[in-house]
Amino acid sequence: AGKIIGHASHEFLQQVRWEGSGVALDGTKYHYSGRPGRYEKYNLRWGFGAGYNYQVFAYRTIAVNFAGLCRHLPQIRGCNKARLIGLLVYIPEIADRKIRMPGGEVHDGYFCITDTGSPYYIREDRIDMFVGTHGGGNPYLPAxxxxxxxxxxxxxxxxxxxxxxxxxxxxxxxxxxxxxEAGKCTIDYRNTAPEKALTLQAVFDPQGAPVRCKKNP
Known part of the structure; x- marks a missing residue:
């Protein structure tokens, strides 16, 4: 048994389950506990990601399809969400461009895999980068x-x-x-926009263990 902490639509709660957390219209922040029908409130600036006590941070958090990414990391034995979440990854295309962040620092290309999303959008070969309140580049939205x-x-x-x-x-x-990949279906981004691809490199320590980002205290 639990207690009622708020009321929300089915669609909103479905998004919270996919994303890990969400902000209601009244400003209340909800985090999915990982158990059906159970949520909790939180007061972190950006919120939690895909669980396991990891926060999300603008320009550092990446959302992935955990099952799909595991298929590309056979060196992680028994790879699943629990073993993969928090993995530190490096994107050389970002580091090479020396992109300046809103705070003035230059991005070093390192990100944390601590989030996920709707399986309809986050596919095996597709990621989402969390950029806080900044836009995602959709040309149909206001400038x-x-x-x-x-x-x-x-x-x-x-x-x-x-x-x-x-x-x-x-x-x-x-x-x-x-x-x-075989060129037999050419109607989506894999063939219409190959120049937009990025390289995702998992980071391992000298002993071959995956390097993980720091959890929320």
Whole structure:
């Protein structure tokens, strides 16, 4: 048994379960506890990611498809979300561009895999970068909601037109990954925007163990 801490729509709670946390219209911040129907309030600036007591931080947090990423990391024995979350990764394309962040520092290319999202959008070969209140580059949104430091620094983001077939206003058609890689399906970003690809390198210590980012105290 628990206690009632608030009321929200089914759609909002579904997003909270996918994302790990969310902010309601009244400003209340909810975190999914990992158990069906159970949530808790929190007061962190950006909130929690995909659980295990990891926070999200603007320009440092990446959301991934854990099962899909595990297939590319056979060196992590028994790889699953619990073993993978918190992994430190390096993106050389960002480090090489010496992109200046809002606080003035130059990004070193290191990120933490501490978040996830809807499996409809976060595919095996697709990530989302958390940029706080800055825009994600959608050209159909107002100009003030489009830009962020990574885009301004030369990183190219995916846009709706990178998917050439849509069945509804918010339903795009995705290629099967194996068909896309074989060039037999060319209607999504894998073939329409290959120049936007980034390199994700997992960081391991000298003993071969994955290096993890720091958890919330």
């Amino acid at each position: 003030q909601r489009q830009g962020n430091a990574l885009i301004e620094g030369g990183i190219k983001n995916l846009v709706p037109s990178d998917w050439q077939v849509w069945t509804e206003d918010n339903k795009r058609v995705w290629c099967d990954l194996s068909l896309a």
